[in-house]
């Protein structure tokens with residue numbers, strides 16, 4: 001019961017005042033709940049999202065997972081992705097556009113009026129299966145810069 005209250009308070013804190021610290025905490029909770037739900041409804045581990053990442057712009061936040069990035073894609077993001085090669089193709093690092101960072105950024109740019117990629121603050125990327133932190137890949141460093149700089 002106490003645990004539930006704690007989680008509830010955390011969600012409230014996030015609702016009232018999302019910032020990178022509250023969102024980072026929410027990421028850990030999200031990893032846990034993804035694992036719990038998967039166990040309950042018996043989703044195989046390999047069908048869980050490989051990575052999730054949170055982003056904040058102004059007072060809006062978004063948590064998304066890695067999956068194919070589809071149109072519409074915000075122009076500034078698209079320009080940087082196309083610098084790496086065609087979207088959806090593999091440039092030897094990763095499939096271009098498939099990382100969670102792109103999905104999160106695209107949402108904040110399209111629907112929450114973030115104009116520049118630099119205005120979005122990201123959490124670390126997590127693997128819900130293990131709650132491990134995943135290092136930002138070279139494609140994402142190219143687009144979003146090193147994490148935390």
Ligand SMILES: [Zn+2]
Pocket residue numbers: 094099100101136137138139140141
């Ligand atoms: Zn990446």
